[in-house]
Amino acid sequence: MQTCHDARHTTQTLTAPEWWRTAVIYQIYPRSFADASGDGVGDLRGITRRLDDLADLGVDALWLSPFMVSPQKDAGYDVADYCDVDPLFGTLADFDEMLAAAHAREIRIIVDLVPNHSSDQHPWFQEALRAAPGSAERARYIFRDGRGPGGDQPPTNWDSIFGGPAWTRVTEEDGSPGQWYLHLFDSSQPDFNWENEEVREEFRRILRFWLDRGVDGFRVDVAHGMVKDPSFPDWSPNPEAASMGGDSAPAPYWEQPGVHEIYRDWHRLLAEYDGDRALCGEAWVSTIEKTALWVRPDEMHQTFNFHYLETPWEPAALRRIIDDSLRAFGAVGAPSTWVLSNHDVVRHATRLGLTAENPQGTGIGPDFPGLPEPQHALRRARAATALMLALPGSAYLYQGEELGLPEVLDIPDEARQDPTWFRTRGERYGRDGCRVPIPWESDAPAAGFSSSGRSWLPQPEGWGTFARDCQREDAGSTLSLYRRLLEVRRAYGLGEGTLRWLDPGELPGVAEGQSEDVLALSNQDVVVLANFGATPIPLPPGRHVLASSTELVAESGAPDREDRAPLLPQDAVVWLVSPENVPLI
Template sequence: MTTVETATPADARPSDTGSEWWRTAVIYQIYPRSFSDSSGDGIGDLPGVTAHLDDLQSLGVDAIWLSPFQRSPQKDAGYDVADYCDVDPLFGTLADFDRMLAEAHARSIRIIVDLVPNHSSDQHVWFQEALAAAPGSPERARYMFRDGKGENGEEAPNNWESVFGGPAWTRVTEPDGTAGQWYLHLFDSSQPDFDWSNDEVREEFRRILRFWLDRGVDGFRVDVAHGLVKQEGLPDYTPAADGGSMGGDEAAVPYWGQPGVHDIYRDWHELLAEYDGDRALCAEAWLPTIAKTAMWVRSDEMHQAFNFVFLETKWDAAALRLVIDESLRAYGEVGAPSTWVLSNHDVVRHASRLALTADIPQGFGVGPNTVGKPDTALGLRRARAASALMLALPGSAYVYQGEELGLPEVIELPDEARQDPTWFRTNGEKYGRDGCRVPLPWTAEGPGYGFNDTGASWLPQPAEWASLARDVQQGDPASTLSLYETLLAERRARGLGAGALEWVDGGSADVVSFRNAGVHVLTNLGSTPVDLPAGTVIAASEPLDGRVLPPDTTVWLA
């Protein structure tokens, strides 16, 4: 038997002042434009979030992570920020944000704000000033402007490709009308990258952090946390054709995971430490190994980092045991919790992903012509089992809106409805992320399945949403919603987030089996039922036939 200790005090609870709540918290990701729409314009908003805080409290989450709601032209669904210190009118006002924050705190729910420091919108006042200024000016020095190659600068400074497809460089027209310099954008051309070697950029983000901390937010999820610093000299680089778009499959990329990013987060760590209440930083860092990711959560840097290696692990018992072991060991060695996650706004929902029959790299998406489309029933069964496994692990866990309803990826979106820049920049070769972003179903009947009162929806909702709506599942003990409510309540009551994992024999190589805080957890990833050991059933992802654990099922035993 192997026991893996976590770095969490046994008596820590998310609600305790000074308890480092982020070590054990279950954090619910809200993608605001798809959560709930109070205005009826087809786009979710902050008052819609406030209206459903009681639902999230009853679900049992400790905190909410809000994807971007700041001012933006919405070229990339808000990840192109034009003003970091204001709310986009699509989502409401600063007063709406303050009201939501106060109402969440009144329910002991913390608020984490999405921060996008790698790039801004091209509509940001700084970039507009850069376009109007001359090459070599202080205004241009805030971004990655470079002269082009070739006799007249007609070639891009290097061969880098955008995450969304196509070149990562765009040439500008100078104020006098001539073809001029090029600027770097690792994402869409409307998202120019900041130059983080510039002290003015660093000071501006200190100001932005303080703006939201002063309003009372509890932390920040940092977008593209591994991409801020680029390798000196900007050398050419060609990614693998079948690699993930955000870099997790590559060992050395000149624009991902550069050492200089750690100095930035040490600075931010010190800034957050000036505020009471254990404010937290969580890194979106797609890195090739767990050991490398753990470098982002050393004691003086980030507090959490998404465990994307766990997210991308195949439905295989040996692979899962290995990634869990490695995660607890690597994060524990730097005094950090592992932060488990299965779905978010950038990946195929795990109710579909776990039943794909072909490898589909992160960012490619799934659509009508995808080879290896999932079996819906199998995907939901595996998703429920995977969630029950994840929520039993020591550390913190993230839940993406709608996974508590068992929502699958929406695959059959019509081409004309798609809005992800990936779809357009690859000329339809990659479907992108729209399928995991379709607005939620709150009610089986009525306009927009309860998303709003008008039926308007920025992405079309499928007919199957009626059977998966929250009001249909509420109170049904067999529903995915009831399963999540049970798991979260038992996780909190039994202190699983603050526990320690001990591997135990599960009776089969296809079974992941461990104990944590007195709970015996078994997940059968094989095709053959296995006998259960003694113990009282606390929760099960599927109905049990006596003392037998069916395939693709997780059980918690006391």
């Protein structure tokens, strides 16, 4: 394997202590964010050019999905060289420029690390294919003899996350059918063998390479995988469960205890560096209590709260998961994280309005039963974001959600690129719908994504109406709402606050039996009300409105005026404060 060479220079990291406990972190999916080269694929220079927009939004850090050297069979999550930038996205010099420019704006950078598997084009795997069974080269991955006569059957019945079997048989150097290798994802993504010390040492080198360059942390892909049950038993998953795990009876390739020693090792390595570098895990784990095991004091600093992401828009369910999250993460001294969208799930500006089940990773298309009315779904999404950003801890945003982008449904079959689409022969749409390049200028080619008008996934008709330039000066836009929420969140220290539930039944004007449709909480000096019911509720008197997810109405249903009591309509959230605390902003 070509090991990671030393960084040519480093940049100074920011030094605020444990910044990750309260940070709002913005995910950039580089190929869909901003294209500076004009080839139709976003790149690092495109990110650098748009940093002022992100600083204006008010985020604390950026998480960049993979930009390392890759054949791009799975949009960069198939890495062939962990210590260089794929020419599709630029160069290491472009990365250094982007990192320095972000730090100059007091924005931290988190890079995506993919340790569960590599690309089949990785030098190590190419060596393994040329080597004999039982060799040191094959021991870096998971090769097994097949079952049955002649080894014609896979070693286990495991299925790939993307559909189809999780094992592929190789042809040996002499042309004979050979061993099978494990790939929990696409066949072009062979799984590493994390029982092998050579693998562990190589990833220590990879971590140091990027830390020496000045990155502030790592998002760890498939952080609940990597270690497999050594007995390799057969396993039939619950077809209703999320494809990435989270089933009540974990698969033999998820949630294995051995992963925790890997993260303890990495935690010690990061602690050698200044600037409070952080690890955040992508862990689709069966319970919130088990998820907290990934963030014990000597392991990761954060892990995504997918249980929150998957919670329906229902007050009782949301209160329960918020309580469970704060309790479970608090018990190990970690912050809870909150997230509603990312590059693997249907955007919440569509998902929260769906009326049919949609397991994670399946995706949706134009024939999906139960598609929502767009404005109804966006209204819920804005309210859900306003509730999420009021919670103590750290929050993640996915590029374009601040524009209210919906899931794109009508991508032509021939334009789709997600491996899930191909491995299921079109049975599952996959994740392309949340990955369409985002709009910047309404009247520009490719809605400002690329000056050439090219776009690696086609943008739908009317995409420009969501563009940033259309929303920037519109006080009622989704962009303006996000900016306001982040401004207030920071001014009032909500990320480091303490949540206290309020009894909606004690709020003036809330009718008997209506309180079950309302969530009311306080954090620091801010009172937050969320109305899930069809009946508008009056705001408590004597409070100043800091932010509202939608326009308030008067008792008659007409727009609010000074001489009428404002009401909070259905699927809306409002932030309030006592008049004496308004000067904070």
